[in-house]
Amino acid sequence: MLLVIGGTAAYHLRLEAHGHVVETCQVVTPWGMAPPIHRLSVPEGTVVWFASRHGEGRLTRSAAFVNHRALLWAAHVLEVDGILTWNGVGAIHPLLRVGDLVVPDDLLDWTRVRTARFGRSPAQRWSGPFWPAGRKAIVAAAHDAGETRLFDGGTYVVTEGPRLETAAEIEAAALAGADVVGMTLAPEVWLAAELGLPLASLCVVTNRAAGTAWRDERRDFSARVAHRALGVLLRAAAMLTSPEEP
Ligand code: HPA
Numbered sequence: 001m002l003l004v005i006g007g008t009a010a011y012h013l014r015l016e017a018h019g020h021v022v023e024t025c026q027v028v029t030p031w032g033m034a035p036p037i038h039r040l041s042v043p044e045g046t047v048v049w050f051a052s053r054h055g056e057g058r059l060t061r062s063a064a065f066v067n068h069r070a071l072l073w074a075a076h077v078l079e080v081d082g083i084l085t086w087n088g089v090g091a092i093h094p095l096l097r098v099g100d101l102v103v104p105d106d107l108l109d110w111t112r113v114r115t116a117r118f119g120r121s122p123a124q125r126w127s128g129p130f131w132p133a134g135r136k137a138i139v140a141a142a143h144d145a146g147e148t149r150l151f152d153g154g155t156y157v158v159t160e161g162p163r164l165e166t167a168a169e170i171e172a173a174a175l176a177g178a179d180v181v182g183m184t185l186a187p188e189v190w191l192a193a194e195l196g197l198p199l200a201s202l203c204v205v206t207n208r209a210a211g212t213a214w215r216d217e218r219r220d221f222s223a224r225v226a227h228r229a230l231g232v233l234l235r236a237a238a239m240l241t242s243p244e245e246p
Contacts, residue, residue, distance in 0.1 A: 002237045003049040003080040007184060008088025008206055010052035011059050012223035015040060018230055027074035032067055034074035046238040049080055063183030064161035072191040083192055083199040084134055084236055086229035089180035090209035092173055098218040100149040102203040103138050105130055108157040108178055109186040116187035118194055129189045134200025141235035154179035156203060158186040167211025181209050204229055
């Protein structure tokens with residue numbers, strides 16, 4: 001079964017709008033309590049695990065304070081087969097606007113003090129940070145859902161937070177090849193890789209990055225972001241788990 005990790009605005013979600021919550025697991029790990037993980041059964045027949053990275057009901061852990069090790073370890077304990085996640089991002093690439101979707105294919109890790117390993121031996125195979133089949137399914141699912149502003153590929157730069165970046169930092173990230181900026185995909189993807197869990201991300205542009213807001217002043221961290229992202233990821237999960245479409 002796949003795990004969907006909810007990012008921006010997942011704390012505003014009404015999961016019942018998407019399916020039936022069959023059970024909820026509260027996993028205690030060597031790194032503390034993981035957030036609640038719900039088994040969600042959607043009307044079309046897909047069943048996934050779902051967890052909100054930043055808390056439930058309200059934002060309880062902002063990006064820099066997420067306990068990634070607890071959540072990823074819980075995924076390992078529940079024997080999930082792969083992870084689909086959504087991440088709200090600031091747009092760096094000049095063409096990106098608020099509301100656009102990006103399925104990143106590379107990562108620049110500019111975090112400094114986060115723990116990015118469990119201390120087990122590193123994963124044996126390494127084909128880049130993101131799960132190719134997961135990415136492909138997210139792109140196909142977004143098209144199916146009628147999304148038109150979707151970018152297949154892009155580099156996500158991960159910053160340490162909790163503060164936002166300076167304009168100079170964003171300019172440097174742009175020169176380094178970054179298209180979007182966020183604070184959550186690392187160490188999440190490194191920890192998943194260490195446990196042998198493939199992971200793919202759907203990034204939703206919530207704002208233009210520091211110093212570039214003149215291109216689009218809007219900001220959207222509303223529940224709409226979460227419902228839209230979860231809808232796409234549930235379609236992607238159905239594609240990845242249906243026997244006709246391996
Ligand atoms: N910077 C860092 N993380 C973010 C941003 C941003 O502009 N927007 C959403 N997550």
